[in-house]
Amino acid sequence: MLENIVHYFDTIPSWHRALILAGGITFFWLIEGVMPLIGFRYNKWKHASINIFFTVTTVVVNFAFALVIVKASDWSVKHSVGILQWISLPLWAQMLAGLLLLDLVGAWFIHFIEHKIKWMWKFHMVHHADTHVDTTTANRHHPGESVFRAIFTTLGVIVCGAPMWLVMLYQSISAVLSQFNHANIRLPQWLDRGISWLIVSPNMHKVHHHYVRPQTDSNYGNIFSIWDRLFGTYQDIPVDQLRYGLDVLDDRTDEQLAYQLKIPFDGAIKTDY
Secondary structure (H helix, E strand, O other): OHHHHHHHHHOOOHHHHHHHHHHHHHHHHHHHHHOEOOOOOOOHHHHHHHHHHHHHHHHHHHHHHHHHHHHHHHHHHHOOOOHHHHOOOOHHHHHHHHHHHHHHHHHHHHHHHHHHOHHHHHHHHHHHOOOOOOHHHHHOOOHHHHHHHHHHHHHHHHHHOOOHHHHHHHHHHHHHHHHHHHOOEOOOHHHHHHHOOOEOOHHHHHHHOEOOOOHHHOOOOOOEOHHHHHHOOOOOOOHHHOOEOOOOOOHHHOOOHHHHHHHHHOOOOOOOO
């Protein structure tokens, strides 16, 4: 079973990866219509259009970095560089440890840094500017932020010593779970809370999209919730107390593409630092 997974992700066609991305958004988009967390009064297609634009730019940046990541993985394996190359683990443990490490460096750590470094935060503000968080928000990243994340993914591959099958598995799970925890869906509270002990649940991540600190600076995780609990960045407030967006931005600008693209370069926009 595990060997089949390894083989599949070691040879996964590009169109399968595209299908995973598009299929995840479509699936959670439909679920949002059946069991929404918040009954948004908005033009869902208009809202999605700006987020899909940023999804496309994210895909373009990731494609540009694809060869770099492949080379980093091949180099790490060939020269026995990285944690997984230094220790001998059974396949299941290698898979779990690799996913944890890639999630820590390639998602949690860069996300944490973006909230702490002023000029990086201004790129990340575009993601937080969305006042109607739904599954399309998952890939709402300024192209500059997509570059940051691609660099840290590459760094994570080297630190981990991850073979390419593991990188492809991680990126596929990461994409789907990001769509899941951003989705505007209401799960039974017992289920959402139970899920949040292992992976980032919708309610857990929605706290991160609250418009003011300290909630904005919490729950950085993408796949695993363990990192926020371990590093003391976990926050839990009732979802009915949440308000999306940022207190330093005008909510009316969240669907203005030109405005969003220039946020990182607009000195008039406060960063609250």
